[in-house]
Amino acid sequence: MLTRVRVGFALLxxxxxxxxxxxxxxxxxxxxxxxxxQHASVANRVFDEAERALVGFVREEQARPADExxxxxxxxxxxxxxxxxxxxxxxxxxxxxxxxxxxxxxTAVGRFAPPPAEAPLQxxxxxxxxxxxxxxxxxxxAPGTARNVQSLDLLTDRKRSxxxxxxxxxxxEEEAKSGLSSSTAALExxxxxxxxxxxxxxxxxxxxxxxxxxxxxASGGSADAARDDAAAQLELARAAEPPAANAPxxxxxxxxxxxxxxxxxxxxxxxxLAARPNIAPSxxxxxxxxxxxxxxxxxxxxxxxxxxxxxxxxxLEGLGEWLRERVLGESELRDSLELVLLSAEPxxxxxxxxxxxxxxxxxxxxxxxxxxxxxxxxxxxxGAARYIGWMAALMLTASTLGLYALxxxxxxxIHFGERRSNFAAAVSHxxxxxxxxxxxxxxxxxxxxxxxxxxxxxxxxTITSESERLxxxxxxxxEWSRLETQQRQLAPVAAPIAASLREVVRVLEPHxxxxxxxxxxxxxxxxxxxxxxxxxxxxxLFNLIDNALKYARAAELRRIEIQCARSDDGVAxxxxxxxxGVPPRELPLIFEAFYRAGDELTRKTKGTGIGLxxxxxxxxxxxxxxxxxxxxxxxxxxxxxxxx
Numbered sequence: 011m012l013t014r015v016r017v018g019f020a021l022l023x024x025x026x027x028x029x030x031x032x033x034x035x036x037x038x039x040x041x042x043x044x045x046x047x048q049h050a051s052v053a054n055r056v057f058d059e060a061e062r063a064l065v066g067f068v069r070e071e072q073a074r075p076a077d078e079x080x081x082x083x084x085x086x087x088x089x090x091x092x093x094x095x096x097x098x099x100x101x102x103x104x105x106x107x108x109x110x111x112x113x114x115x116x117t118a119v120g121r122f123a124p125p126p127a128e129a130p131l132q133x134x135x136x137x138x139x140x141x142x143x144x145x146x147x148x149x150x151x152a153p154g155t156a157r158n159v160q161s162l163d164l165l166t167d168r169k170r171s172x173x174x175x176x177x178x179x180x181x182x183e184e185e186a187k188s189g190l191s192s193s194t195a196a197l198e199x200x201x202x203x204x205x206x207x208x209x210x211x212x213x214x215x216x217x218x219x220x221x222x223x224x225x226x227x228a229s230g231g232s233a234d235a236a237r238d239d240a241a242a243q244l245e246l247a248r249a250a251e252p253p254a255a256n257a258p259x260x261x262x263x264x265x266x267x268x269x270x271x272x273x274x275x276x277x278x279x280x281x282x283l284a285a286r287p288n289i290a291p292s293x294x295x296x297x298x299x300x301x302x303x304x305x306x307x308x309x310x311x312x313x314x315x316x317x318x319x320x321x322x323x324x325x326l327e328g329l330g331e332w333l334r335e336r337v338l339g340e341s342e343l344r345d346s347l348e349l350v351l352l353s354a355e356p357x358x359x360x361x362x363x364x365x366x367x368x369x370x371x372x373x374x375x376x377x378x379x380x381x382x383x384x385x386x387x388x389x390x391x392x393g394a395a396r397y398i399g400w401m402a403a404l405m406l407t408a409s410t411l412g413l414y415a416l417x418x419x420x421x422x423x424i425h426f427g428e429r430r431s432n433f434a435a436a437v438s439h440x441x442x443x444x445x446x447x448x449x450x451x452x453x454x455x456x457x458x459x460x461x462x463x464x465x466x467x468x469x470x471x472t473i474t475s476e477s478e479r480l481x482x483x484x485x486x487x488x489e490w491s492r493l494e495t496q497q498r499q500l501a502p503v504a505a506p507i508a509a510s511l512r513e514v515v516r517v518l519e520p521h522x523x524x525x526x527x528x529x530x531x532x533x534x535x536x537x538x539x540x541x542x543x544x545x546x547x548x549x550x551l552f553n554l555i556d557n558a559l560k561y562a563r564a565a566e567l568r569r570i571e572i573q574c575a576r577s578d579d580g581v582a583x584x585x586x587x588x589x590x591g592v593p594p595r596e597l598p599l600i601f602e603a604f605y606r607a608g609d610e611l612t613r614k615t616k617g618t619g620i621g622l623x624x625x626x627x628x629x630x631x632x633x634x635x636x637x638x639x640x641x642x643x644x645x646x647x648x649x650x651x652x653x654x
Contacts, residue, residue: 012424019417026409034402041394042164048391050158053369053384056349057156059337064377068294068306071322076291076310079105079320089328091303094119096319098126107323115323122297123307126317151370153378160368162388164395169364291320296376302326306376326351326380333382346389352381426603440483444476475521482552489549490603490620493627502541502632504654507581508533510544511572514551525559527568537574540581540652546628547652550636553621554585554648562589562645580634580654586647591640600638601626625650 070086079095082105092107092115107115151157161170291310298304307321330351338344352370362368366385373380451469460466492498515531522529551572558570567588575582592600603623622638625648629636634652641647 012421015417015420015424019413019420023413026413027406030405030409034398034405037398037402038164038395041391041398045164045389045391046158046161048389049161049367049386050156050369052343052347052386052389053158053367053371054156056337056347056384057369057371057382060333060349060371060382061154061373063333063336064373068376071306072291072294072308076312076318076320079103079310079318080312082106085322087332089325089332091115091323091325093322094123094307094320096123096125097316098318100125111323118299118303118305118323119307119319119321122299123305123319123321125319126309151372151381153372154374156369156371158368159370159383160362160366162365162367165399167365167388169362169366294321294376296379298379299323304377304379343386346387348385350383352383437483437487441480444480444483447476448473448480471520475524478517479521482549482556485549486553486620486624490624490627493624493631494603498631500543500546500628500631502543502546504539504541505544506537506539507542507547507574507583507652508537510542510547511551511574511583514548514555515572518552518555522555522559522570525563525568527559527562527570529555530569530571532571532573534574534576536576538576538581538654540654542632542634542652543628546632550625550628550650551583551585553625554650557621558585558587558589558646562587565589565645577651580652583650583652584647585650586641586645588643588645591644591646592638594640597638597640601636622648 067087074083079093080103083093084106085093091111093105094107094115095103095105096119102116102119104112104115159171162168163170291308294306294308296304296306303326304324305321306324307319310318310320312318330349333351334349337349338347341347348366363385366387369384369386371382371384372378373382451473454460455466455469460469489498511531511533515529519529555570555572562568562570565588569588571584571586573584573586575584601622603620626636629650632652634650636648636650638646638648
């Protein structure tokens, strides 16, 4: 029965604790996603501000008139090391350069921003069209995108690497198939769409012709020729420019502007220099020179119709300081954030610090050769993780304790029921044994089977002993019933206990002698009085001695010792046998109702299981206490303490 109950409770625990564990795990997972989303939002905001600052700087430089490079200029930002201009013949001009950096700038321009080639126009256009549209198809992280490099585990605060790109893509595909999407993925997609639109608008603005572009109609020429010449020069300028990552989007914005088709009167032969339009310079492109500097350059057509390479030299360390100041400024998160510039390859960046969230961002053109790394200390979550942790611990503890309490209650009830059943069987057996003996000897006396007077006296003594045993058994059952229902009322009085002890020994000595036992009573002369109920004290001693006679029958020394001694607050009565004792693990249980040591199927001793329980109940009802221990020399010793 108890095995089935255990199996049932195990299944109930699984049905309750497994969903609870899953709910707690999902709560922590949701909290961790929310925390990652919070840090990703801060990182995207920082990167957006950095991109916006760079876009403003690029717009400012892009709007600089082409002829200003001839007249001399001064940088608007401290990280600009110099400006340069070089024509297709290689003639080099330095409108501005920091002292001592002229030769470095010439070398860098020669390597990374060479002058426009002198190839024919048709060849330039063919080469421009044949170049790949995506420069960064295999470069890993696309320009204008951010990625999570390192997160922190919510529970352990240990660093956790971000999932690989293929795993993120696989997760997105699974979410798309299932129709679900996490908030983090949705934020990333919205950010990509917004940044893509912003870059397209910047490209369209940079590629559009100057608002003041006009066509000069010279006599002897035609408007169509001037228009074709303007378009050709525009394609020439763009052919010398490196293609960008969003070339398809830019190609749509490069459509030839529509010209009014109304008839134009014939004009004289054009002056080629006068007929050439003022075309806006190409947008800036970027090339990284080394770990500390990069070049920004463009192609421009001046009044003489010659294409020039114009640009500026940028100090990356100064650019990083400028970005940190522009983006972070006096923000309250300034002490929690650290923004550094890296090269495009992550391997060239610094070692990832512990205990921080790390995000990397690749800038859009013309700074697509740069990456920014943002590391931030964990932002406060308002104690949500601690709150969920405490609630989870409380729920698990309450569920576990509740299940355990319910199981223990059921187990105790089942054990108690089994003991009651065993008690009924034991009482039936205990009643049957003396009744059988009494009936047998009574029939023998009735039928005159006793040969002499000695035999008759023996039969009379056996009948008397068995009837007394039956009386004690019935009294125990009735006494236990009255104690259990709290109907037993004792009247303890302070009196000597010697008389009660001698009476018990007198009554039980014949029965003990018949079993081969010796009862030894030790009574000190100066034994003080103790509060007790004489009938209850005799019943306690009857049960203790009877219990010793049962369990010490196999002992070599068949002796039951009843010792009395003065205690601190009264009198101590000890009943000791020399039997096998009680196993230590069962020693605390022997005073429980209906408990009997050993297995019911293999037990050799008789008993009802209420004798020692009745001993404890009567002792406590008199204000005393009882305890048992295994004697060092062997056997069980039960001590009854009575107050003086």
